[in-house]
Amino acid sequence: MRLTRVKRARAAEAVARAILGASALLVVAAAAFLVLYIAKKGLPGLSWEFLTEVPKNRGREGGIYPALVGTLYVVACTGLFAVPLGVLGGVYLSEYAPKKRSTRIIRLAVANMAGVPSIVYGLFGLAAFVLAAGFGRSIIAASLTLTCMTLPVIVTATEEALRQVPADLRHAALALGASKIRTVLSVVLPAAAPGIVTGVVLGLARAAGETAPILFTGAVFQMRRLPDGLGSQFMALPYHIYTQVTSVPNWNRDLVWGTALVLVASVSAASAAAAIWRSARRRRISW
Amino acid sequence: MTDTLRPSDSRSRGRTALSRAAETFAKGFITATGWLAIVVLAAIAAFLVWNSLRALGEAGLGRIVTGTDWYPTSSPGKFGAAPLIVGSLIVTLVALVVAVPVGLAAAVYLSEFAGRRLKEVSKAVIEFMAAIPSVVYGLVGVALVVPAVKRAFALDSGLTALSGGIVLGVMALPTIVSISEDALHAVPSSLRHASLALGNTRWQTTYKVTVPAASSGIFAAVMLGVGRAIGETMAVLMLTGNAAVMPRSLLESVRTMTGTIAAEMGEVVQGGTHYSVLFVVGLVLFAATFSINLAADLVLEKQRKRWGV
Numbered sequence: 001m002r003l004t005r006v007k008r009a010r011a012a013e014a015v016a017r018a019i020l021g022a023s024a025l026l027v028v029a030a031a032a033f034l035v036l037y038i039a040k041k042g043l044p045g046l047s048w049e050f051l052t053e054v055p056k057n058r059g060r061e062g063g064i065y066p067a068l069v070g071t072l073y074v075v076a077c078t079g080l081f082a083v084p085l086g087v088l089g090g091v092y093l094s095e096y097a098p099k100k101r102s103t104r105i106i107r108l109a110v111a112n113m114a115g116v117p118s119i120v121y122g123l124f125g126l127a128a129f130v131l132a133a134g135f136g137r138s139i140i141a142a143s144l145t146l147t148c149m150t151l152p153v154i155v156t157a158t159e160e161a162l163r164q165v166p167a168d169l170r171h172a173a174l175a176l177g178a179s180k181i182r183t184v185l186s187v188v189l190p191a192a193a194p195g196i197v198t199g200v201v202l203g204l205a206r207a208a209g210e211t212a213p214i215l216f217t218g219a220v221f222q223m224r225r226l227p228d229g230l231g232s233q234f235m236a237l238p239y240h241i242y243t244q245v246t247s248v249p250n251w252n253r254d255l256v257w258g259t260a261l262v263l264v265a266s267v268s269a270a271s272a273a274a275a276i277w278r279s280a281r282r283r284r285i286s287w
Numbered sequence: 288m289t290d291t292l293r294p295s296d297s298r299s300r301g302r303t304a305l306s307r308a309a310e311t312f313a314k315g316f317i318t319a320t321g322w323l324a325i326v327v328l329a330a331i332a333a334f335l336v337w338n339s340l341r342a343l344g345e346a347g348l349g350r351i352v353t354g355t356d357w358y359p360t361s362s363p364g365k366f367g368a369a370p371l372i373v374g375s376l377i378v379t380l381v382a383l384v385v386a387v388p389v390g391l392a393a394a395v396y397l398s399e400f401a402g403r404r405l406k407e408v409s410k411a412v413i414e415f416m417a418a419i420p421s422v423v424y425g426l427v428g429v430a431l432v433v434p435a436v437k438r439a440f441a442l443d444s445g446l447t448a449l450s451g452g453i454v455l456g457v458m459a460l461p462t463i464v465s466i467s468e469d470a471l472h473a474v475p476s477s478l479r480h481a482s483l484a485l486g487n488t489r490w491q492t493t494y495k496v497t498v499p500a501a502s503s504g505i506f507a508a509v510m511l512g513v514g515r516a517i518g519e520t521m522a523v524l525m526l527t528g529n530a531a532v533m534p535r536s537l538l539e540s541v542r543t544m545t546g547t548i549a550a551e552m553g554e555v556v557q558g559g560t561h562y563s564v565l566f567v568v569g570l571v572l573f574a575a576t577f578s579i580n581l582a583a584d585l586v587l588e589k590q591r592k593r594w595g596v
Contacts, residue, residue, distance in 0.1 A: 009488050016490040017400060023392030024401065024409060027460060031412040034419065037427065085320050092321025096314060108584055109324040115511065115580035116331065116573065117518025118421075119545045123552070123569040127334040131557065148327050155324065179306060181313040202418070209420025212520040212545070216552050238422045238521075245429060245525060260423045267418055275411075 042261025045254035051262070054224055059244050060252045064259050066223050070139075070234035071263075073227055074218075075208045077143035082150040082207075083200055087189075089151065090158025090196070095184055114152040118212040121149050125217040140230040142218040149213060150203040157199020161192035194281040201274035205267040211238040221247070237263045335570040342366065342563035351567055357531040357542075359551065359561045366564045370533045372571070374448070374541035375517055377534055378527060381452020382459050382516040387509055390463035394508075397464070398471035399493045410465075417461035425525035428454040433526060440538050446528030448541040454522050459512040466511055470504020470587075471497060473594050504590045510583035514576045520545040544572050 053063035089110075097103040125145030135141040165188050173183040189196070211219075219239040227234045241259050244251045342351065346366055354367020397406055432453050437445030474497050482492040498505070528540030529550060542550075548565050555562040 009491060013488045013490040016493070017396075020392045020396035020400060023389045024396040024405075026389055027393045027416075027464060028409055028412050030457060030460070031416045034416070034427065037431075038423065041430070085323060088317050088320035089323055092317045096317055097321060104588075106321060106324055108581065108588075109328050111584045112577060112580045113324055113328060115514045115518070115576055116328075117520065117545060117576055119518070119520040119548050120331065120335070120569050120573050120576075123338075123548065123566060124331045124334050126552070127338050127566070128330065132334070148331075151327065152324065179310050181310050205418060209418075209422070211420070211422045212549060215549055238420050241422050241426060242521060242525070245426060256426065260426050264419055264423055267420070268415055271414070271418055 038257070038261055038264055041253075041257035042264075043258075045252075045256075045258025046261065050255065050258055055222060055240075058248050059222065059240070059255070060248065060250065061255075064237065064240060064255075064262070066226055067235040067237045067240040067259070068262070069226050070219075070223075071208055071236045071238075073139055073234060074142055074146065074214070074236060075204050077139055077230065078146040078150060078207050079200070079204050081143060081147040082154055082203065085147070086151050086154025086200070086203070087158050087196060089155040090162060091184060091189070093155065093159045094162035095180075095188065110152045110155050113148070114156070116149075118149065118210055119215075121145055121213045122215050122217065124148070125213055130217055136231065137216070137218040137220075137233055138231045139218060139227055139234050142214045142234070145213045145217050146207040146210060149210065150207050153203035153206065154196075154199050157202070158192070158196050161195025161199070162188060164195065165191045194278040198274040198278045201270050205270050209238055209263060209267055211236075211242050214239060331573065335566055335573055338566035339563060339570050341558075342560055342567050345560055346564070348567070351564060352571065355533055357547075359555075359564065364561055364564075366560070368544070368547075368564075368568055368571070370531050371542055371544045371547050371568065374527070374531075374534060375543040375545070375572075377448045377537065377541060378452045378455060378523055378543055379513060379516040381449060381537065382455035383509070383513065385453055385456025386459040386463055386512060386516075390460050390508075390512070391467055391505065393460075394464045394467040394471060394505075395493060395498065398468045399489065399497060413461045413464055416457075417465075421458065421519060421521040422525075424454055424458050425522040428522060428526045436538075442538060444528060444540070446526060446540055447538050448527055448534055449537040451523040451527035451541070451543075452537070454526055455516050455519055458519060458522060459516050462515050463508050463512040466508035466587075467501070467505045470501040470508060470590065473504065473590065474500045475594055501590075503586050507583040507586040507590070510579050510586070514579040514583070517579075518545060518572065518576050520549050524549050544568050548572075 050063040051068065052065050054066055055064065056062035093103070093106065093110075097106065122145065125141060125148075129135050129141040129144045130137055133141075135144075169187050169191060170183055173187040174180070178186070214236055218233050219236045220233045221235075221239075221243045223233065223235050237259055241256055241263070244256045244259075346354075351366055351368050352372065353369055354365065355369045356365040356367045357370055358365040393409075397409055401409070428450060432450045433445035435445070436442065436447055436450045436453075478496055478500060479492055482496040483489070487495065523543050524546040527543065527546065529542040529546055530540035531542040531547065534541045548568055551561070552565050555565065
């Protein structure tokens with residue numbers, strides 16, 4: 001009697017392990033398949049001309065140079081706003097915020113901001129930045145919209161990175177007579193830099209791949225020249241993929257997949273570089 | 288951190304007025320950026336409501352939400368958003384059916400059975416999946432899922448609720464796996480050890496002790512997955528065919544709330560009724576995701592407090 005119970009438990013253990021393990025394997029396999037599939041479909045379209053020429057024949061020929069540059073401009077501009085605001089927001093939550101109800105509400109707001117649908121950010125950007133602020137459809141309006149989206153990522157990453165800096169470092173700086181802001185700027189922030197940079201890169205990489213927030217705030221189907229300032233409209237890689245697939249009959253498969261590969265490769269290369277740099281720095285600093 | 292650090296202690300030690308002023312200014316500025324999240328959320332709500340007012344006055348929220356005819360460009364335009372809401376719900380449901388069983392099983396395996404090496408690899412893999420832009424998921428869906436659905440069910444077009452839902456499910460996987468794994472990981476190992484010491488196997492420990500202890504966090508993970516799926520725009524826009532009629536089966540074309548805003552906002556007259564109705568749809572979407580996310584975050588916070596992390 002007892003023996004069979006043990007046997008049954010062992011069998012259940014084996015079956016459960018197999019099913020759960022297969023599920024985990026399935027997730028990893030899906031990701032691996034995605035990488036290989038995008039690479040295989042995208043590689044034939046890649047060439048030097050593809051990266052350096054303007055699109056021709058509504059995007060069926062030529063390259064993606066203006067979209068590449070447009071995405072870089074918008075991401076750089078987003079970083080200009082989102083990095084200082086996000087890092088200081090994280091500094092507030094970790095170093096200054098009192099342990100009160102109001103802080104709890106701020107944390108909930110940050111978490112909730114991360115879950116607002118990207119198309120809602122697009123509507124907000126249209127109403128607030130394009131129309132109310134009078135920026136028109138432009139790099140600046142799109143960047144401010146993406147800044148709102150990226151902010152919670154950077155705030156959360158900064159707060160977590162700062163929390164991992166041991167209190168001893170702060171005490172030491174304060175004991176030497178440094179003011180609080182000096183302690184934060186010269187001691188705590190540099191010590192937390194690896195975590196913060198990783199968060200910033202992840203946030204900006206996400207912004208680079210977003211389509212919905214830039215639909216109505218400045219992205220255009222085609223431009224022969226490059227954007228000439230913050231007030232200019234722009235082409236962007238993700239928007240280029242979307243418009244090719246949905247509004248160009250007989251879209252060129254090689255070129256569109258090439259665009260997707262460029263986008264995915266640059267986004268994941270940036271994230272991977274940041275993660276590697278972080279773990280290298282972590283190994284050097286030990287506490 | 289704040290309770291161990293007191294800048295006021297150093298202030299009494301004869302700082303110069305200038306540095307004290309700088310300190311006050313810096314503190315004020317940092318506090319202001321800290322409150323920015325609340326300001327942005329409030330601004331989003333305010334702008335959505337403000338731009339919805341015209342449509343709410345002309346048609347009323349009740350008629351927009353329950354109306355079943357969406358002919359925004361006819362005259363007079365008909366703005367019944369019920370097919371869009373149902374479309375969003377159907378696609379989300381399919382996504383859940385795809386993502387929840389696999390996602391939870393994978394999370395349980397990674398947290399309770401897998402070795403450290405596999406854990407690290409899958410963490411990187413899941414981060415990669417989350418980093419792929421939604422428009423690329425849409426493209427993969429167009430190339431693979433749409434033709435597969437068309438062939439499997441002998442349809443005229445593979446642009447269906449099912450195709451959108453499948454891809455959406457894959458997109459929701461990273462959220463569900465990583466958050467439920469965090470929830471399982473947060474369960475103190477003393478609970479596991481106690482159960483093992485009583486003679487339970489690992490699997491018995493998992494389903495009798497660990498999973499119940501982490502259940503609220505797992506629930507929150509599913510909720511956040513729902514929030515992501517309802518709010519997803521580009522992939523569904525490219526995959527569901529976007530017919531704005533009340534769907535009767537999974538194998539028909541549907542149009543979601545997000546897809547409607549994305550497809551129509553480019554062509555409307557700014558300030559007109561149609562423009563305003565799209566903001567009402569945005570407001571419904573915002574209210575839905577806001578409540579789902581808030582509920583999930585409150586559950587997660589409670590769980591964190593419970594295990595004292």
